[in-house]
Amino acid sequence: MIFHKCDRTEELKVIAAEIRRQVILSLAEAGSGHLGGSLDLADIFAVLWFHTLQHDPHNPHWEERDRLILSIGHVAPVLYASLALSGYFPVEELATLRKLGSRLQGHPGKDHGLPGLEASTGSLGQGLSLSVGLALGAKISHKECKTFCILGDGELQEGSVWEAAMSAAHHQLGNLVAVVDRNGVQIDGTTSHVMKLEPLADKWKAFGWQVVECDGHDHQALMEALCPAREPHQQPKVIIARTVMGKGVASIEGDYRWHGRAPSKEEAEKFLEELQHVSQ
Amino acid sequence: MYLNRGNKATKTGFGEGVLEAARKNPQVVGIGADITASVGMNLFADQFPDRFFSLGIAEQNCVGVACGLAMTDNIPVFSTYAVFAALRAADQIRVSLCYNNLHVVIGGAHAGISVGPDGATHQALEDIAIMRVLPNMTVLSPCDATQARIMTIQAINQCTAPVYIRFGREPVPDFTNDSVPVEIGKARLMNPGNDLTIIATGHMVWEALAAAEILKEKGVGARVINMHTIKPLDQDIIIQSAGETGRIITVEEHQMTGGLGGAVAEVLSQQHPVPLQIIGMPDHFGESGKPAELLEKYGLSAQKIAESTTHFLISR
Secondary structure, eight states: OOOOOOOOHHHHHHHHHHHHHHHHHHHHHHSOSOHHHHHHTHHHHHHIIIIIOOOOTTOTTOTTOOEEEESSGGGHHHHHHHHHHHTSSOGGGGGGTTSTTOSSOSSOOGGGOOTTOOOOOOSTTOHHHHHHHHHHHHHHTTOOOOEEEEEETGGGGSHHHHHHHHHHHHTTOTTEEEEEEEOOEETTEEHHHHSOOOSHHHHHHHTTOEEEEEETTOHHHHHHHTSOOOTTSOOOEEEEEEOOTTTTOGGGTTOGGGSSOOOOHHHHHHHHHHHHHHHO | OOOOOOEEOHHHHHHHHHHHHHHHOTTEEEEEOSOTGGGTTHHHHHHOGGGEEEOOSOHHHHHHHHHHHHTTTOEEEEEEEHIIIIIITHHHIIIIIIITTOOOEEEEESBSGGGOTTOGGGOBSSHHHHHHTSTTOEEEOOSSHHHHHHHHHHHHHTOOSOEEEEOOSSOEEOOOOTTSOOBTTBOEEEEOOSSEEEEEOTTHHHHHHHHHHHHHHTTOOEEEEEOOEEESOOHHHHHHHHHHHSOEEEEEEEESSSSHHHHHHHHHHHHOOOOEEEEEEOSOOOOOSOHHHHHHHTTOSHHHHHHHHHHHHHHO
16 A cells, blocks of 8 residues: 655644554564554645655656655665555554564664665654754755754753754755654653653753644644745744654544554554554 | 984974875865874875864764765875874764775874983884774785875875874884885785794884894894784785794884784784794883884884894894
8 A cells, every 4th residue: 555645634644653563563463672662643644745845756766856865774665654644665564573584673874775764763863963963964055955953852861962952043044944853752761751852842042943733633733833934034933843652543642652662462462452542 | 224314203204295185186184183294194184275174172973973084985085193094083983984994094193212301102013913804904014104105195084994104293204215115905015034934014114124233243143024004914914924024023112912913913812823033022012202212212222123123033
């Protein structure tokens, strides 16, 4: 099953549900991995890959394509599902996630040759720097393409993110959009407990970014928010997307214990039923 | 004996190499972390301000941005002090650079104890060890300004994957002939001799050659090899020298563990065991002092290398 680009929320809703379904199936098959964040990003990824991003699954190396860097490499399943459902590789390959010889590494590994994957990531705090380099590269070669970077909220505790944020504003990278998956939880508990991030919007503003806060599960709001910042300011733009970890599977929503867990086969069946219930 | 055409810092050779490569290759871009002139990048930055990007004192970001630029068909050159390049940004170099296998040239400036008065914090004595264990990474350590210039150009124009090139601050003898080809991964025999082999890297090549002169007066024929490439290591010349001279000494401005000596030990122990002596820092931080004083204190001057060699020959 492959989906094409669209701009209707009804269609995006179906796509997001299918991304979630594939995330659950692939993680249950893998037996390990990160379910919570992979589920909560499904709406954002549905909008990005099936609405916002300029890309061509038949020509992954198209020079003018928009680039997406998954700084939180641990939610690779949501990226893999989006790529497969876009047509970059067969959906059946999602079942090889985390297995020996697979192109679908536990954290994205470019050396395994997965079509559509821009970069190896997974050590937190590095993706925004890569994105700044990509955006700067596009700017100096006068290309129109945009760079999108997916950040976790816990990841913002890494100082290197703020080095990158400072440099994006300094070099006036209006072609750069960062998305913060603001689910408020990380491995040890809530972000406010582990290391508080608020006032988060003010932090980004102080670093010279245009800030948009929105519901990370509202497709219409996301479609509007994800367009790059407007000229002439050439400010980079960050979307602080409020999400609920595990979104779509009511019984685990908001439970930080699902950050780094994969469902068993039995749990997966139950979750898929819950998911179906929601999408109907 | 080699002729010193005049003292010149290897960082100047690096800077000249970047400029020369950039003049012919429009893909070359530079990244600065505030100490542009101090690491020799001012030559490029002054000539090509549109291709030089200041990112401030933020080495982790510098490496990541360099990787992003490499992904968009640029050849980024990022230089800062080796302690920051190789250690502060080590994880970015491992994951963003090496795992993605991108062509970025990292210049590690102020390498070695010869940095002098700045003291231990700024004397990189661990960078070779860290850089050479990373998959996909090439590690270069040229012996003088001429070789630094040539190898920098090669790192930019011939390599297609990550390169770490190490160089120093102090003006040192500039003695190699730029008409003799330098090949990455092929060490150069600098002085013939059959009693033992001294394998040196960076500034220590000149000291090793001077040590060989001292030893010659005592009737000892010391073969001297310039190991300008730490990785990929020229194993053939090490095995051949082990076979022909029976003893090996390594000399480096680096910790005795994990650097050139460690790399040579890995080859000898597995392929051609012979007695080996490693000269370097003995698990110790550096300190302030004049470069010559520090080389003398830590056994890295020509005189001290000659003395160590004599002891080594007697001891076994």
